Amino acid sequence: MVIKRYMVKNMNEAMTRIRGELGKDAVIISQRKVRKPGFSGLFQKKIIEVTAAIDNSKKEKESSIDSNEELIKKLIENREIKKDEVKRDNERLSDSNLSNIETKEDKNKESILKEIQEMKVMMNEIISTSTSSGKEKSKLEILLENNDINEKTLNNILNKVNSMDNELDNMEKGKIAIEEMIPVSKVPLDGVIAFVGPTGVGKTTTIAKLAGNLALVKKRKVGLITIDTYRIGAVEQLKTYADIMNLNFKVVLSAKDMEEAINSMSDCDTILVDTTGRSSKNPMQISELRAFIDKIHTENIHLVISSTTKDRDIDTIVEGYKILGYNNVIITKLDETTTYGSVLNILQSAGKPISFVTTGQNVPDDIKTITGEEVANLILGEDSIC
Ligand SMILES: Nc1nc2c(ncn2[C@@H]2O[C@H](COP(=O)(O)OP(=O)(O)O)[C@@H](O)[C@H]2O)c(=O)[nH]1
Ligand SMILES: [Mg+2]
Known part of the structure; x- marks a missing residue:
């Protein structure tokens, strides 16, 4: 997911820039009027701040699958080469003594074990890439992050949202979670x-x-x-x-x-x-x-x-x-x-x-x-x- 914020004069400008930079599949997450940051902004007309996002996780997933396939191919090739080596070694061994045979067998075992370990590492890699690209951020999470809500508070909100058992959509649940986290004081001013x-x-x-x-x-x-x-x-x-x-x-x-x-x-x-x-x-x-x-x-x-x-x-x-x-x-x-x-x-x-x-x-x-x-x-x- 790529998220970008644009400060523009009007929505036409926003659409042109978003299409140009993020492509036609980009979606607008939020828009609001703001003043330009800084001292000069106080004297200027309001501008529009538009936040847009494009979901490129599909592409990432595809490319990671490609690279995983490459890895598997390489490993199989490796295995073929090693098999050939073992075959050649065994032929040569027919001329040598028993102790030599044992050493060669040990070496073969070692290389198979090493291969299994490599396979394990690779499988873990495949599992972790597929799960991380599958965990897509919700609009609520993106908005919370864009508002500089710190990680601890963000997790508090998302946990509250996930534990809500009602028909509301994610954004409405998020709103309720935030409201509950804002205690308001009613102290008398005397x-x-x-x-x-x-x-x-x-x-x-x-x-x-x-x-x-x-x-x-x-x-x-x-x-x-x-x-x-x-x-x-x-x-x-x-x-x-x-x-x-x-x-x-x-x-x-x-x-x-x-x-x-x-x-x-x-x-x-x-x-x-x-x-x-x-x-x-x-x-x-x-x-x-x-x-x-x-x-x-x-x-x-x-x-x-x-x-x-x-x-x-x-x-x-x-x-x-x-x-x-x-x-x-x-x-x-x-x-x-x-x-x-x-x-x-x-x-x-x-x-x-x-x-x-x-x-x-x-x-x-x-x-x-x-x-x-x-x-x-x-x-x-x-x-x-x-
Ligand atoms: N933009 C903005 N400036 C403020 C606000 N409140 C105070 N200021 C400015 O912040 C500066 C410091 O304020 P001051 O009351 O002297 O801060 P103190 O040192 O905490 O007493 C001054 O220039 C104020 O005008 C506010 O809500 N918004
Ligand atoms: Mg003071």
Whole structure:
């Protein structure tokens, strides 16, 4: 199976390129509108991303059978040559003594054994090539792979699908399996809420978006606290939002000042606490951050992580921030990816429910809650973010 993705302006262009490159038997697996990746894409019209596939496993199978036939022919030829050699040897042996005869017989036995072993290896090869080319990937499996769903999660989904005993087709079963793997949190947005996670994932922007929705739309009294004093401009960034929205704002420099800051905002319905991410430029270790978090006395802590995080970094982040006791996950920058498997990979790794996703830089608009069905639709190409 060969799968290719095409970024095209229209379906005519897609069909011409697919026919030219994959041939007339190619099938279209998915199509959706996307923006061009990268900064320039923000200002351009949407283009269509078309995924097409061609099943060439039949050809592969035929060629592997051909090569196996060649092997068998060679082996038979070999055997004929060896038979001739043995015959010639036996003729010569009629002149020699008994011990010599025994040695020759042993050698013949050895060569037959070797031949049997060669045959065994070859039979195993034939069996393995025929079974591997017979295991064809389903459309569901191809879509999951195209969405960068990691192997462990992919196998989880396929096992769930295979164990479903109903009339639904594979894609519908896949959708149900994915939905079941997306726990959604329904935490109330009141009291003290802390946001933790790596630098640059969008913690401060997410806090500004939530604050905007709570204060401007829901007319609730919101306070903002930041302990992110390491990065130049980090305090200014949150203070600017606090000024624009006319919110209480406090900078906390040490863990012992935290309780006092929270007490000073006791008239607020919601207090959002911004933290600093661990990075090579930031000397604060997660254990130091924990001292601040402990003083917040809240069970409402969100791990903020970007959907663009590389799969091999997800587990490190999820594990690294675990000692802070987060119980929800916010996945940011869904607008910056065209493959949504990371949502599933992150939630599977964290084992915590998702509270929000963010979909752009606009404060306060680009934030929303998401359901398992919506995530499944994104992954299966039935919906897109932009
Ligand atoms: N495209 C996109 N950019 C975002 C999103 N959320 C935040 N950002 C940007 O990511 C950058 C880092 O955000 P910031 O809130 O400072 O991250 P922090 O270090 O975790 O506090 C900023 O340029 C934000 O505008 C999002 O959902 N989509
Ligand atoms: Mg920040």
